[in-house]
Amino acid sequence: MLKNKGIGYWMCTAAAVIALALAVVLFLFWKDMMGTSINDGYIVAIVLLVAVAVHVGFSFISVRFAAVPAVALYMTAFCLLLLRIADAVTYGLQDKGNISGGNATACITVAVFVLICALISVIACFFSQRKEEKYLI
Amino acid sequence: MKTNKLWLGLTGIMTFFLTLMISVTFLANNYAGYINDFLGLNASSLALKGSQYADENGNLAAGYAQMLKDSYDFCIQEEEEGAVLLMNKDDALPLKSNERSVTLFGSNSAHIIYKSGAGGPAPNGSDTRPDSPDSRVISMKEAFNGAGITINDTLYEKYQDVTKWNIQSSNEAGPTFYTSAIRNALDKNTPAIVLLSRFGTEDTDPPKGAMQISQNERALLKLINDLGYTKIIVLLNGPLPMELGWLEEYNVDACLWFGNPGYYGLPGVVNLLKGENAKGEKITPSGKTVETFASDSEGAPAMQNFGNYTYTGDGGKYVVYKEGIYVGYKYYETRYEDKILNTAKVGNYDYAKEVCFPFGYGLSYTTFEQKLDSVTYNASADTITAKGTVKNTGTIDGKSVVQIWARVPYTEYDKQNGVEKSAVQIAGYEKVAVKAGETVPFEVTFDRYLLASWDTKFGNGGYILENGNYYFAVGNGAHEGLNNILGADGKSGLIDHEGKTYTAAAGTAIMRTGAELGVKGDIDRDAYKYSRYNTKEQVEVKNEFPDADVNYWANDNEKVTYLTRTDWEGTFPTTMTKLTANDKIKTGLNMAVYKAPADGPKYKEGEGTVYSVKLENPIVFSDMKNVPYDDPKWDTFVSQLSLNELIVSIHDQRSLAGVPSIKLPGTALVEGPEGLSPKFTMGDQSAATGFPTLPTVTASWDHAIQTEHGNRLGEEALFCGVQMVNAPGCNIIRTARSSRASEYMSEDGVLSYYSVSNIVKAAREKGLIMNVKHCFLNEQETNRQRVSTFSNEQAIREIYLKPFEGALTRGHGLGIMTSYNRIGLQYAATHATLMGTVLRKEWAYMGSIIDDALNPDANYCSSPDMLHAGTDIFCLDGGARHDQTIKNWIVNNNDGSLLKDLQEANKRIFYVLMHSSLGGAVDETTDAGGGAKWWQTMLVGIDAGFGVLTVGAAAMFVTFTYIKKQKEAK
Structure with a gap:
């Protein structure tokens, strides 16, 4: 399965590994991170896992454009994350107490890493998924 | 690079930016109110009527300059009337006619505490440093010079480099600051004016001992004496009552308290020192204290229980x-x-x-x-x-x-x-x-x-x-x-x-x-x-x-005896450092208790009959003018709205959005107790006026000044296009370290009752609805969110509720904000007795109730509990939104009862808006607007643009990868 994989694929793999780690962190700590006013922070982790699953799927089915869905999924996760961390981050940046809790530093860190996943996938778009340019699609 | 890879890469880039911009669009729309506030788009162009500066057609533009001048002049008058002369030995003040040069001491003379900064306007000018020629903020130097009095410029300029005050310390310059070069530049034959500052603001109380004179301040006063100054005048800047037992010790001849002067009030202070105003008329101080200046503020009874106390057996806080x-x-x-x-x-x-x-x-x-x-x-x-x-x-x-x-x-x-x-x-x-x-x-x-x-x-x-x-x-x-x-x-x-x-x-x-x-x-x-x-x-x-009394909850061995004059010694308060969170307390701390009544009306069955009703003759907002509060037409009016429309007006983000179907325009809802936070919508569009703060206004002990303060705010609201403001503060300055003192009035319930009612009534007559805050028992910033605040009924009735009662009854106020804290254990915004019984029934209150900005929280700020108890508007409703939470609750629980609460809230909000300047301005031709703002349209355009680029890049990739290759293969 991993034979003949190109640079683009390995870049997407690196992004997927980061995403998997982020998903685990989010599943475990989303409530502490985002504060008690957010009830569905786990959704971000789910989207990240979907991105990982799609990458695993593309490991078996070689397509030229495998990196593009990865970009879309990571950025979707980023969008969902932004909506849920905005309050924790703004309170944190103002150094104000927030009754709902939340950890601005953790939120920003996760958001940065999600962006990194997306950017890695963007760069991967410029590189081949396979050494030999033989794709199913 | 092969062309197809290039196009794939571009597809990836465009996908990145497309989804990024969609994220930004969603986020921005979620906070649309704040963005509109930042861009000055919340202001209504409809609030034009009622100004004394309007022309015969109701236009304000021509009167703007005069309005602004009158506001700035009033700032000076407020200081002239509100500053308090505490001591004046041998007529040290006013300054004699030959005393037109003074030495201004105190490093904070170059860093005046104009206001607390907690809620109010920004300073005006492109360069807001007070001594900048581009700034309208009047510094001490400008105030003295403007009155024809020179100060020691060398010293003043050196003070600019000293770290200014903060909540922890006045940061008065130490003895080493006064080098021989500085001392040699001083003239002991001039009066020494010593400015001392004490700062308080939102969110943090000053530390213990903050009202005591600091070592550096003592050193400064000693230096002044050692240098041979024969006339020493102390000026007190800030709302909190500093301990002043040292005045005699340092041969102080006169002491004048002036609070926070706002950005333009300092000339009033200097005029008092001079004994003469800008017109050359003789003036004299006439203010009176609004707080007791105790020798030992830490020894006051209230101070024994002020600060951070944690339940035993629970992490919650109490006082x-x-x-x-x-x-x-x-x-x-x-x-x-x-x-x-x-x-x-x-x-x-x-x-x-x-x-x-x-x-x-x-x-x-x-x-x-x-x-x-x-x-x-x-x-x-x-x-x-x-x-x-x-x-x-x-x-x-x-x-x-x-x-x-x-x-x-x-x-x-x-x-x-x-x-x-x-x-x-x-x-x-x-x-x-x-x-x-x-x-x-x-x-x-x-x-x-x-x-x-x-x-x-x-x-x-x-x-x-x-x-x-x-x-x-x-x-x-x-x-x-x-x-x-x-x-x-x-x-x-x-x-x-x-x-x-x-x-x-x-x-x-x-x-x-x-x-x-x-x-x-x-x-x-x-x-x-x-x-x-x-x-x-x-x-x-x-x-x-009864449940606001700690004895209602505490174990027998922890019950308290309140201070009584029958036994001063035996009942003088000790600090209650231990309060056990027994089972009763633990249960009582849970605020999320609302459940949809099993036999209540069902939401889904009400469509078309209870809500979303299609009337043969639809009623629009302007049709509700002069309709009394109890007229059933209000219910008919509100019944037209769908659930999505009903949650519009309860959602505040520095504004309440309009509802196009009933032609209700949007409303600006701003801060704050120290002046209106937005900018004027005409003229030079400068920031609204930063007035002297409320303790100074109250210290005038003048109904006319207090009334005019409300009138000025009302006028400025018309020029800002604002209908509602979260102000004034009505909490009691319970201790000398009650940090938000500049936003409140005094330590006394009745004085505050009078002062706030004067302000609120005058503002309302100009169409400005004032949400007086924070109701109630919010007298400390420490743990203000969630703290269980206990008091007995007598103190509650006679002191802590009194200002709010004044605002809503004598002042005819139509707005009130509940507080962050618990009253006893009950979070104020879920306190049905406070809102439903005391406010609505006892005080016959018909206005709206807004909470103090907190996100929905399952354990404390439970949205359905808040709405059901009587909260109408959710302040600064952020990312995790109360309005959406309520909507989801109603739908998911098929809760027609909460829908009814929501409709009642809308009715109150619309009634209040009708009695604001908005109501005075609307008529049948009013277009509620309600469309997207320019920035929203721009974002959608950018999204569409990136969408086109993404599709285009993808299409080019497909072309070069698949279509072209197929053609080549053929």
Whole structure:
């Protein structure tokens, strides 16, 4: 399965590994991170896992454009994350107490890493998924 | 790079930016109100009517310059009328005509605390540093120079580099700052003006000891003495009462408190120092203190329970107001009286050592003699009128504050049944102008109701008046008023606040019996048994906050005894460091208790009949003008709205969005107690005026000044296109470290009652709805969110609720904000008794209630609980939104009952808006707008653009990868 994989694929793999780690962190700590006013922070982790699953799927089915869905999924996760961390981050940046809790530093860190996943996938778009340019699609 | 890879890469890039911009669009729309506020788009162009500056067509533009000038001039007048002269030995002030050069000491003279910064306008000018020529903010240097007085520029410029004050410290420059170069530049033959600052603001209380003079301040005063300055004047900047027992020690000749002057008020302070205003007219200080200046502020009863206390067995926080009614002067003066009366258990108490300057005290450059000639009761109006005269016995024209102090009977019944009575209380006041040598009459009328005391224990509890001797007196502050009463009562051994023997002058106090004041029987429980405001139904005024008393919850071994004058020594508050979170408390701390009633109406069944009703003749907002609150047309009007429309008006993000289907325009909802936060929508579009803060306004003890303050805010609101403001603050300055003091009025419930009602009424007459805040028991910033605040019913009724009562009744206010804290254990925004019974029934309140900005939280800020209890508007409704939470609740629980609550909330909001300047401006042609703002359209355009680019890049990739290759293969 991993034979003949190109640079683009390995870049997407690196992004997927980061995403998997982020998903685990989010599943475990989303409530502490985002504060008690957010009830569905786990959704971000789910989207990240979907991105990982799609990458695993593309490991078996070689397509030229495998990196593009990865970009879309990571950025979707980023969008969902932004909506849920905005309050924790703004309170944190103002150094104000927030009754709902939340950890601005953790939120920003996760958001940065999600962006990194997306950017890695963007760069991967410029590189081949396979050494030999033989794709199913 | 192969072309197809290039296009794939571009597809990836465009996908990245497309989804990024979609993220930004969603986020921005979620916070649309704040963005509109930042861009100045919330302002309504409809709020045009009612301004005194409008032309005959109601246009404001031509009057803008005059409005602004009048506001700035009023800032100066507020300082001239509100600054308090605490000490003035040998007529040190006003400065003599040959004293036109002074040495301005105090590093914060170059860093004035203009306002607390917690809620209000920004300074104006492209360069907002006060001494910048581009700034309109008036610095001390500019204020002095503008009055023709020079300061030591060398020293002032050096002070610019010193770190300014913060919440922890005044950061006064240390001794090493005063190098020989600086000392050599000083002129000891000029008056030394020493400015000392104390800062308080939202979110953090100053640390213990913050009101004490610091080592560096002592060093500075010593230096000034060592340098040989012969005239030393201290200026106090900030709302908090600094401990001033050191004034004599450092040979201070005069001391003037001026609070926070706002951005433009400092010339008023300097005018007072000079004794002359900009027109060359002689002026004299006339303000009176609004807080007691204690010698040891940390020793005050309230201070013993102020700060951070954690439940044992739970991480939650609490604070217990063990002092009961004995807040501020009520403690100091009552214990003094008991000392004079030689009451048992009064303990070792020396008033002169406890108090530097009493509540209500202030001097003038002239002297006045006040006489009280008569006190009469008007039974039909239930008012008491005190009449007398004021003689200006000095040589300067001036204004004299006539304060009517009252002492109500303290009976055996009270002692047996825990009805505490302050030795003296303020009943009413007026400020009169008196030319030198002249005598003018005064008349002060006040409600007899304000003399009633709360009896918690008898029956259901309630206000009482008792038979006995009621004394009324004039006096310069609470202490002199009390001394005049004690003198009239034949008591001896009286001392003033300096410890000197005091002899009450004849004609300064009058006694009236209870019968003369219409008191029926020994204890009149009927006078105020029922609400005096609700004309539609008879509402008994009774104990409503038994669970705000810690003894309701505490284990037997942790119950408290509130401070009582029957035993000062034994009940002086100790710090309640331990309160066990027993099972009752743990259960009580949970705020999410609302459940959809099983037999209640169902949401889904109500479509078309209860909500989303299609009327044959649709009703729009302008059709509701002049419709009374109880008219069923309001219900019909609201029934037209869908659920999505019903949640629009409860969602505040510095504005309430419009509802196009009923042609309701959007509303700006701004801050704050120190002036309006937005910019004007016309002229130079500068920021609204930063006025002197509320303690200074209240310290004028002048109904006219307080009223004009409200009028100015109302005018500025018209020029800003604003209908609602979260202001003024009505909490009590309970201790000398109550950090938001600049947003509040005073330590006394009745003085605050008068001041806030004057402001609110005047503002409302200009169409500005003021959400007075924070209701209630929010007197400390420490743990303000979620803290369980305990107090007894008597203190609640007589002190902490009194300003809010004034705002909504005497002031006819239509807006109120609940507080962050718990009242007892009940979060204020979920307190159905507060909102539904006290506000709506007792006070017959018809306005809207807004919470204090907190995100939805399952355990505390439960959205359905808040709405069901009576919260109408959710303040600063952020990312995790109350409006969406409520909508989801109603749909998911099929909850027609909460839908009904939502409709009621909308009705109140629309009613309030109709009585704002918005209502004055709308008519049948009003277009509610409601469309997307320009930035929203721009974002959608950018999204679409990136969408096109993404599709295009993808198409090119497909072309080069698949289509072209197929053609080549063929």
